[in-house]
Amino acid sequence: MINRALNNTSAFVIAYIVLMLPTYLAYIDANTSLLHIMHTDGDGLFNFPVVVHVAFMLALCWICNIRGMIVGKRWLVLLPIIATAFEFIPALIAIPFIPTAYHLLAIIIGATSTTNETPLHA
DSSP: OHHHHHHSHHHHHHHHHHHHHHHHHHHHOOOOHHHHHHHHSSSSSOOHHHHHHHHHHHHHHHHHHHHHHHHTOGGGGHHHHHHHHHHHSHHHHTSTTHHHHHHHHHHHHHHHSOOOSSOOOO
């Protein structure tokens, strides 16, 4: 079922953008009551915005993996993986806009690639 959904280019683009937006909201770290309480209480073992950020980055990797199988570019999953590395590895965080560039590459390559003639069954 998800293969059929991501076979549609616009569904892939919309899904990618919807899953990408919360990763940028994690940087805002708004003082809403739930996020603020979960972020500031405790000894830092559970940082709610980071957990949400990681979950959405994994979801981006998952849909790129499926889309890559559909269009015959299995390496498409590497683009959000690289973006994730630039968002979580301390030495790479200092380099701005690289994750955004990799997200845009994933969207453009995933959207402009044509699908295989034979559908894949996951």
